[in-house]
Amino acid sequence: MPEHFVIVGGDAAGMSAASRLARSMPRARITVFEREDVVSYAACGMPYHLDARIPNPKTLLIRTPADFAAAGVDVRIGHEVVDVDAVAAKLTVHAAGTRRIEMYDKLLFATGAHANVGSFSTDGVRNVFTFRKYVDMMVLASYLKYARPTDVTVVGGGYIGIEIAEVLTRRGAAVTLVEAAPSLMPGCLDTDVADLVSQELRHHGVTLRLGQPVTQIDVVRRRARRVQTASDAWPCDAVVIGVGVRPATELAVAAGVIIDDKGAIVTDETLRTNIAGLWAAGDCTTTIDLVTGRRTWVPLGPAANKQGRVAADNMSGRSTRFAGVVGTALVKAFELEIGRTGLTGQAAAEAGFDVAVTQITAGDRAPYYPGGNPTVVRLVADRATSRLLGGQVLGRSGAAGRINVIATALHARMGIEQFAGIDLGYAPPFAPVWDPLLVAVNQLMR
Amino acid sequence: MPEHFVIVGGDAAGMSAASRLARSMPRARITVFEREDVVSYAACGMPYHLDARIPNPKTLLIRTPADFAAAGVDVRIGHEVVDVDAVAAKLTVHAAGTRRIEMYDKLLFATGAHANVGSFSTDGVRNVFTFRKYVDMMVLASYLKYARPTDVTVVGGGYIGIEIAEVLTRRGAAVTLVEAAPSLMPGCLDTDVADLVSQELRHHGVTLRLGQPVTQIDVVRRRARRVQTASDAWPCDAVVIGVGVRPATELAVAAGVIIDDKGAIVTDETLRTNIAGLWAAGDCTTTIDLVTGRRTWVPLGPAANKQGRVAADNMSGRSTRFAGVVGTALVKAFELEIGRTGLTGQAAAEAGFDVAVTQITAGDRAPYYPGGNPTVVRLVADRATSRLLGGQVLGRSGAAGRINVIATALHARMGIEQFAGIDLGYAPPFAPVWDPLLVAVNQLMR
Numbered sequence: 001m002p003e004h005f006v007i008v009g010g011d012a013a014g015m016s017a018a019s020r021l022a023r024s025m026p027r028a029r030i031t032v033f034e035r036e037d038v039v040s041y042a043a044c045g046m047p048y049h050l051d052a053r054i055p056n057p058k059t060l061l062i063r064t065p066a067d068f069a070a071a072g073v074d075v076r077i078g079h080e081v082v083d084v085d086a087v088a089a090k091l092t093v094h095a096a097g098t099r100r101i102e103m104y105d106k107l108l109f110a111t112g113a114h115a116n117v118g119s120f121s122t123d124g125v126r127n128v129f130t131f132r133k134y135v136d137m138m139v140l141a142s143y144l145k146y147a148r149p150t151d152v153t154v155v156g157g158g159y160i161g162i163e164i165a166e167v168l169t170r171r172g173a174a175v176t177l178v179e180a181a182p183s184l185m186p187g188c189l190d191t192d193v194a195d196l197v198s199q200e201l202r203h204h205g206v207t208l209r210l211g212q213p214v215t216q217i218d219v220v221r222r223r224a225r226r227v228q229t230a231s232d233a234w235p236c237d238a239v240v241i242g243v244g245v246r247p248a249t250e251l252a253v254a255a256g257v258i259i260d261d262k263g264a265i266v267t268d269e270t271l272r273t274n275i276a277g278l279w280a281a282g283d284c285t286t287t288i289d290l291v292t293g294r295r296t297w298v299p300l301g302p303a304a305n306k307q308g309r310v311a312a313d314n315m316s317g318r319s320t321r322f323a324g325v326v327g328t329a330l331v332k333a334f335e336l337e338i339g340r341t342g343l344t345g346q347a348a349a350e351a352g353f354d355v356a357v358t359q360i361t362a363g364d365r366a367p368y369y370p371g372g373n374p375t376v377v378r379l380v381a382d383r384a385t386s387r388l389l390g391g392q393v394l395g396r397s398g399a400a401g402r403i404n405v406i407a408t409a410l411h412a413r414m415g416i417e418q419f420a421g422i423d424l425g426y427a428p429p430f431a432p433v434w435d436p437l438l439v440a441v442n443q444l445m446r
Numbered sequence: 447m448p449e450h451f452v453i454v455g456g457d458a459a460g461m462s463a464a465s466r467l468a469r470s471m472p473r474a475r476i477t478v479f480e481r482e483d484v485v486s487y488a489a490c491g492m493p494y495h496l497d498a499r500i501p502n503p504k505t506l507l508i509r510t511p512a513d514f515a516a517a518g519v520d521v522r523i524g525h526e527v528v529d530v531d532a533v534a535a536k537l538t539v540h541a542a543g544t545r546r547i548e549m550y551d552k553l554l555f556a557t558g559a560h561a562n563v564g565s566f567s568t569d570g571v572r573n574v575f576t577f578r579k580y581v582d583m584m585v586l587a588s589y590l591k592y593a594r595p596t597d598v599t600v601v602g603g604g605y606i607g608i609e610i611a612e613v614l615t616r617r618g619a620a621v622t623l624v625e626a627a628p629s630l631m632p633g634c635l636d637t638d639v640a641d642l643v644s645q646e647l648r649h650h651g652v653t654l655r656l657g658q659p660v661t662q663i664d665v666v667r668r669r670a671r672r673v674q675t676a677s678d679a680w681p682c683d684a685v686v687i688g689v690g691v692r693p694a695t696e697l698a699v700a701a702g703v704i705i706d707d708k709g710a711i712v713t714d715e716t717l718r719t720n721i722a723g724l725w726a727a728g729d730c731t732t733t734i735d736l737v738t739g740r741r742t743w744v745p746l747g748p749a750a751n752k753q754g755r756v757a758a759d760n761m762s763g764r765s766t767r768f769a770g771v772v773g774t775a776l777v778k779a780f781e782l783e784i785g786r787t788g789l790t791g792q793a794a795a796e797a798g799f800d801v802a803v804t805q806i807t808a809g810d811r812a813p814y815y816p817g818g819n820p821t822v823v824r825l826v827a828d829r830a831t832s833r834l835l836g837g838q839v840l841g842r843s844g845a846a847g848r849i850n851v852i853a854t855a856l857h858a859r860m861g862i863e864q865f866a867g868i869d870l871g872y873a874p875p876f877a878p879v880w881d882p883l884l885v886a887v888n889q890l891m892r
Binding site for chain 1: 458488490491494499500505506508605736746747748749751752768769771772773774775776777778783785787812813814815816843844846847848849850851853854855857858860864867868869870871872873874875876877879880881
């Protein structure tokens, strides 16, 4: 009998693993169980279907179950794994009202994360939405098309909240964005940088309510009509909740897998859990923060894809490692590009570093060359060791891609003197002779 | 008497050093001797004055002698240093027919490089131009305006040749670009990548003649009329020669300073020459190639600026180092952006590495997001150690900025496994979930 690899969850991590296994283990049996109706969808692209930048939602379905079948992967959509028995190496699957037992040799949890909804009940309410799964996008897109809400409140000022605020504004809705913390993207950006993001959103007509936790959503006849904070209340005809996610690890926990304090699965660098035969990858798992060296949980797509491959390699007997992340992320808010990596100044202080921070604004092209824009660079370093700890970059027209240079330096544990010596490319159409990154690090060194 | 710092040469390295000294040594006397009439001009921006992208050439003069005077730097334009006597610590300057002796305490050679003209005599010929100095740009711009040449031959397919070919084509001239080597940017790009640059130039109407050294420029009545190679000849009404530069080190050599086989000054990491009291920075000096560890000569602006600062720091008694370069460069050819860093495959083989090369083409955005373009990434690594040795990136709309990620990895001496694990930023408007850099390194690892 061929070895049976089972993957629970058919998104980024799961399908990356499945593809990798199909290539490396052509004679193995590979089964993916996905409780939803689609696999391998581009979750990060979903906001842009709402403003028709991506007109056809099917283009977000990168590969279909039939594509995977052709590659030798048996994808079972609409199949929910409800129990994993690691001692007997078997699992229980529900599908279309039936219940089946399957045996496995090696199993990967790629169960992702659930959207938080805070304390609000969304069940049965017709105009309160979350935005995590493909079906969430389809439901919201349909509502926008037919109900044409004009006053939309977005709860949560993280990546999703900002992107949703942009696309709904572009559709012509009046958007109110509420964030409980005093600034946008809390934990991701320092306040000084987040304030520039706020400016961009306000400039494009988004009403921001920062530092105001939503206390209640008033529902009348199964429709949200009003949003309340402790000090204020305003009407709405739709609410989108984007207040983060939590690891979907109920199944793994029931199987005896160890999780951390956030509920995410603990693995080693080979993505192995504490239980033989069980691996984990993607948004349901922890990883190492390469800046602090501590275990962390950063549910983002690129790591999920990489982890899927690494888990597959190790499941197939080839030893590879997923070293960790530095927490790089990019987001676009209207014309403003925002990149962040490593520790914010605040996070670095909380982690016990003796923090040095600098923030500069510099042109992203030679000053005499047309089309340049100001770029903001914030760098965070450790005073004791001079090591770079993190960075934030804001700009336009591709300027935020510079965050990847900082990310690479963090992987290399570079000190600021070495960073200041990096031989960055220069030509007037691309950068000034002192790239904004170098302007920033030179100021940090002073 | 205050300490007297003398800087010979008022471009990137010299004026960076002067500015730095003025800040760190406010009580010192700082004199810059520049034999031309301008200082501190943006040489890399000059091509774009020719097609009026930079309409006012004065905007290329970043700072004037008066600006420097206000900062405490005595800039003497039109002053040519003709002798440096390191034993007596004095120098001889010619200016406006007079001859003066000046004493110095510490002297910096920032004498830059001369444009090569090959074996062609350009003296007294009215329509053959080089393009190195500000005055070269003014002369060529004036000629273009009044003589309106329609058939221009550009000799040399390096950075300058490509940029000049672009701007003259945009002005409406029929441009022939001749390069002695079989492909463009020899030594900078591997042939497979250079061929894509050729395609872009041809697509925009540039006639390329590759692998054809120019043997003769026929001059009739002080005007070039025809360009000849061994096998061919064609008419022209102007010729621009961009066949590289050579270090301007005659003065340093006469003073006893050691140069390398290319004629560039040898210094240590503090930019000190072999003679006490004499420093060197910028295009006249060698530096360390951080990939090979060998001494090299890479005359480019960013290093010149950095070296100017480091030399100034050390001249003022503060110990800093210029570690070296990885040879990063960016150039734009019409809509195509070209980035390169480190060793080409060919250079790596010549340096004795056991070379592994991969080249991929991948989208620079998520495939479903509008506006993406294919990006080409070529990576060069050492099979024996798995260390990354170099890279080349071609693309559009900011894609080539990715070269800086490779450059940073080269500074960190990263292996390809670590490079494959870099946590690069992802969001559909910026990049696909597998950035082209990661697609390339994943293929290289296979």
